[in-house]
Amino acid sequence: MTKSATLEVKDGKIRQAINGFLKDLFAKKVVKAMLVPLAHPAGTNVVQALISDPANLDNADVYAPVMPVNSAKILQAMTRLTPTDRKTAVVLRPCEMRAVVELIKLKQVQPDNLIFIGIDCPGAYSVKNYPKFVSEKKTSDDFVKAGFMWADDAMLRAGCQICEYPYPLTADISIGMLGLEPGKVILQADTAQGEAALKTLGFSIDTDSDIAKKRQAALTKLAADVKERRKKFFAKTKEEIGGIEKLTKVFASCIKCQNCRQACPVCYCRECVFISPTFELESDKYLRQAEKKGGIRMPADTLLFHLTRMNHMGNSCVGCGACEEACPNDIPLLKLFQLIGSEAQELFGYVPGRNVEEPLPASAFREKEFEWIGEK
Amino acid sequence: MAEKKEQFEPKIIGFLCNWCTASAADLAGTTRAQYPPNMHPIRVMCSGTVDPMYVLKALLSGADSVMIGGCHPGDCHYVSGNYKARRKIAMLKQIFKSLGLDENRIWLRWISASEGPEFARFIRQITEETRKQGPSPMASDWTV
Ligand code: SF4
Ligand code: SF4
Numbered sequence: 001m002t003k004s005a006t007l008e009v010k011d012g013k014i015r016q017a018i019n020g021f022l023k024d025l026f027a028k029k030v031v032k033a034m035l036v037p038l039a040h041p042a043g044t045n046v047v048q049a050l051i052s053d054p055a056n057l058d059n060a061d062v063y064a065p066v067m068p069v070n071s072a073k074i075l076q077a078m079t080r081l082t083p084t085d086r087k088t089a090v091v092l093r094p095c096e097m098r099a100v101v102e103l104i105k106l107k108q109v110q111p112d113n114l115i116f117i118g119i120d121c122p123g124a125y126s127v128k129n130y131p132k133f134v135s136e137k138k139t140s141d142d143f144v145k146a147g148f149m150w151a152d153d154a155m156l157r158a159g160c161q162i163c164e165y166p167y168p169l170t171a172d173i174s175i176g177m178l179g180l181e182p183g184k185v186i187l188q189a190d191t192a193q194g195e196a197a198l199k200t201l202g203f204s205i206d207t208d209s210d211i212a213k214k215r216q217a218a219l220t221k222l223a224a225d226v227k228e229r230r231k232k233f234f235a236k237t238k239e240e241i242g243g244i245e246k247l248t249k250v251f252a253s254c255i256k257c258q259n260c261r262q263a264c265p266v267c268y269c270r271e272c273v274f275i276s277p278t279f280e281l282e283s284d285k286y287l288r289q290a291e292k293k294g295g296i297r298m299p300a301d302t303l304l305f306h307l308t309r310m311n312h313m314g315n316s317c318v319g320c321g322a323c324e325e326a327c328p329n330d331i332p333l334l335k336l337f338q339l340i341g342s343e344a345q346e347l348f349g350y351v352p353g354r355n356v357e358e359p360l361p362a363s364a365f366r367e368k369e370f371e372w373i374g375e376k
Numbered sequence: 377m378a379e380k381k382e383q384f385e386p387k388i389i390g391f392l393c394n395w396c397t398a399s400a401a402d403l404a405g406t407t408r409a410q411y412p413p414n415m416h417p418i419r420v421m422c423s424g425t426v427d428p429m430y431v432l433k434a435l436l437s438g439a440d441s442v443m444i445g446g447c448h449p450g451d452c453h454y455v456s457g458n459y460k461a462r463r464k465i466a467m468l469k470q471i472f473k474s475l476g477l478d479e480n481r482i483w484l485r486w487i488s489a490s491e492g493p494e495f496a497r498f499i500r501q502i503t504e505e506t507r508k509q510g511p512s513p514m515a516s517d518w519t520v
C-alpha cells in the first residue's frame with residue numbers, strides 16, 4: 001500500500017518545486033534544521049550543508065548530478081556522540097540512505113529526531129566531471145527531464161551505471177519520479193513520521209493513487225532490467241580480474257593511501273587495524289617476511305588491506321562508489337567491491353540498507369547453516 | 377641421468393582452539409599417533425577469534441593452506457564463537473570464489489579435545505590434499 005501526494009511543479013521547474021517543499025518543512029515547523037545539498041558559489045560543485053536558516057534553500061539543488069561525500073559519513077560525524085535534539089531533515093540519495101541504515105546497525109548513527117527525505121536517483125557524475133556538465137549550461141532540471149538513463153550515460157559514476165536500488169528503500173518521504181512523465185513528481189510517505197509531515201504541510205494523501213502505482217510498476221520493471229545488467233557486468237568483471245595474477249595487476253598502481261577506506265561510508269571503525277600498532281613492525285619482521293619469498297612489495301600488505309576490507313565490510317557495501325571516486329589512481333574499486341559484495345550478500349540472504357531490524361551477517365548465526373564448511 | 381624429483385612439502389598454518397583442537401593435537405602427540413610435520417600450529421582462545429585477516433596474512437606470506445580447528449557445534453567454550461567462525465570462513469571462501477582464488481586452501485574443522493586420532497587423520501588429509509594442489513601461487517608472489 002502506498003501513501004502519496006502530488007507535488008505541484010509550475011512551468012516545469014522541478015528544482016524550484018522541490019525547494020519550495022523543503023522550505024515549507026521549516027515554515028510549518030516540521031523541522032528546525034536540514035542536511036541538504038547546496039550549490040557552492042564556485043559553481044563547480046554541489047555540497048551537503050547543515051542549515052538552520054531556510055533562506056539557504058534558494059541554493060538547494062538536490063538533483064544536481066554530483067555526490068561529493070556519502071552523507072552517511074556526515075551523519076556519523078554528526079550523531080555518533082549524541083543524537084540531534086531538534087527535528088532535522090536529511091535529504092539524501094538512495095545509496096546514502098542504505099549506508100545510514102548500516103551505520104545505525106553499527107551504532108555509528110543515532111537516528112532520533114532525524115527525518116529522512118530520499119530521492120529517486122538518476123545518478124551522479126564524479127566531482128571532477130561535474131564542472132563539465134555545468135559548462136555545457138545544463139541544469140539539474142534538464143538532467144532529470146532527460147530521463148533516468150543509468151546504462152546510457154557513460155559519464156555517470158561506475159556505481160550509478162549498475163545501481164541496484166536507485167530509489168529509497170527506507171526513507172520517511174520519497175521524492176518519486178521514476179516511471180513518471182518528465183516534470184511529474186510525487187511525495188510518497190513510507191513511514192508514519194513521513195505521513196504526518198506531509199499532512200502538516202497540507203498535502204492530501206492518496207492511498208494507492210494511479211500515479212504512485214505507475215511508479216511502483218516502473219520500479220518492478222527496473223529491478224528486472226538491473227538484475228540482467230548486473231549479471232553481465234559481473235561476468236565480465238570476473239574475466240577481467242579473476243585469479244591472483246590479474247588481481248595483483250589491478251592493484252599494481254595502488255599506493256596504499258587508504259583513501260578508499262576513508263571515503264567508504266560503511267568502513268566504520270574509528271581506528272582501522274591497518275593504521276593500528278598491529279601493523280607497526282620492527283625492521284627485522286619486514287626482513288623476515290622478505291626472506292620467506294625472496295622479496296615483498298612495499299608498502300607491505302597492500303593486497304591484504306584490500307582483501308581484509310572486503311571481508312569486513314563486503315556485506316554492507318551499498319555500491320555508492322565513494323571508494324573509487326577517492327582513489328587517486330583510478331583503481332576500479334567499485335567493480336571489485338560490488339562483485340564480492342553482491343555475491344556475499346546473496347550467500348547470506350542479506351540486503352544492506354533494506355531493514356534496520358535485519359542483523360548484520362557477522363553478528364548473527366544459525367545452528368544449521370554452511371555445514372559443508374566444517375565437514376567436507 | 378634423471379634427477380630424483382623432490383616431493384613438494386606444503387607449508388600449512390593451523391589456528392587451533394585452545395579448548396579442543398589444540399588439546400587434540402597434544403593428545404595425538406602423547407599417544408604417538410603418526411602424522412606429517414607440515415602443519416605449524418598457532419594456539420588461539422577460540423575459533424571465533426580468528427579474523428579472516430590472519431588467514432589471509434598466512435596465505436599471502438607463504439602458507440600453501442590454512443586450517444582453523446574449533447569445538448564441535450554446540451560445544452564452544454564461549455557458546456557461539458565457532459558458529460561465528462563458520463560465518464567468517466563462509467564469507468572468506470565466498471570472496472575467494474568471486475575473485476577466482478582457490479578457496480580449497482582454507483579448511484575449517486571441528487575436532488574435540490578427545491579426538492587425537494581424528495586430529496592425526498585430518499593432518500594427513502590436509503597435507504596430502506595440499507600436496508596435490510601444489511604450491512600456492514600467492515605464497516611465492518612478491519607483488520601481493
Ligand atoms: S566499498 Fe565502495 S561502493 Fe561499497 S560502500 Fe564502500 S565506498 Fe561505497
Ligand atoms: S584509494 Fe586507491 S591507491 Fe589509495 S589505497 Fe585505495 S586503492 Fe590504493
Ligand code: FES
Pocket residue numbers: 393394395396421422423424445446447451452453454455456457458
Ligand atoms: S572455544 Fe573452541 S571454538 Fe570457541
